[in-house]
Amino acid sequence: MQNGRTTQSAVLPSRSDPPEVVRDWLAGAHPSPEQARREWRRGGISLLPLGSRFDAVRIPGDLVHAAIGSLAVSDALDGPVIHDVRTLGPTYWALVPRQDDWPGAPEAPLLSHGTCLGVPDLTVTGPPGSFWVTPPRHRDHLCRTEDVLALIACDRRELGQDHTTxxxxxxxxxxxxxxxxxxxxxxxxxxxxxxxxxxxxxxxxxxxxxxxxxxxxxxxxxxxxxxxxxxxxxxxxxxxxx
Structure with a gap:
């Protein structure tokens, strides 16, 4: 962070796995991995249970844009992020490791055990519908919890207390x-x-x-x-x- 705004960090080397390896890892969150693969082939999206392989943090788009300005989301969160559009505007879902407790702001809740998330196939990287802003590069590739919390904290500072979001x-x-x-x-x-x-x-x-x-x-x-x-x-x- 710099002056309350997310700045681009140095690009560090990172490993990547073949798409099928990453797809198998994502599908493993489903009690029937083959069903997840069928749903991806049929409609490009699969409903995966959370709380087992990963959790997800829902971040409203206006909060994200306030924090990162003209930067890309991938510059702020070095991990898998899904984007979709709802009644309340653009929404981002940051995939994070499983959490026992979530200290984040109430407007950016954690989704975990007992709920599911529509996860696009790795090939879906643009609209319409849900798509990957940043797909996972390898097995166990997730956003760091501290990065997500820092982004949310920056969001709230940038918007201020008087701004209706x-x-x-x-x-x-x-x-x-x-x-x-x-x-x-x-x-x-x-x-x-x-x-x-x-x-x-x-x-x-x-x-x-x-x-x-x-x-x-x-x-x-x-x-x-x-x-x-x-x-x-x-x-x-x-x-x-x-």
């Missing part, structure tokens, strides 16, 4: 979540929309709140119609939503 809009939407004790296991696990009974897939899970721990551990997700309806009820008037 899309992360704050996410917090506002979270206020509309129903009490978890009124929900089924499918709702709690993110298999169906938290606001309706729509079954969710990697493609139809439009909004992911990550792992919540109050008043219990749960993983709410939402479909696009429900998310848009709640956004249109007033969140579009918030500064920073535009």
């Amino acid at each position: 899309r992360a704050e809009a996410l917090t506002a939407l979270a206020q509309e979540l129903p009490p978890p004790d009124t929900l089924s296991d499918d709702h709690l696990r993110g298999r169906t929309c938290v606001w309706c009974d729509t079954r969710l897939t990697a493609e139809t899970a439009y909004l992911d709140f990550g792992q919540l721990t109050e008043p219990r551990r749960w993983f709410p997700r939402a479909c696009r119609p429900c998310t848009d309806e709640r956004a249109d009820r007033g969140l579009t008037a918030r500064e920073g939503w535009k």
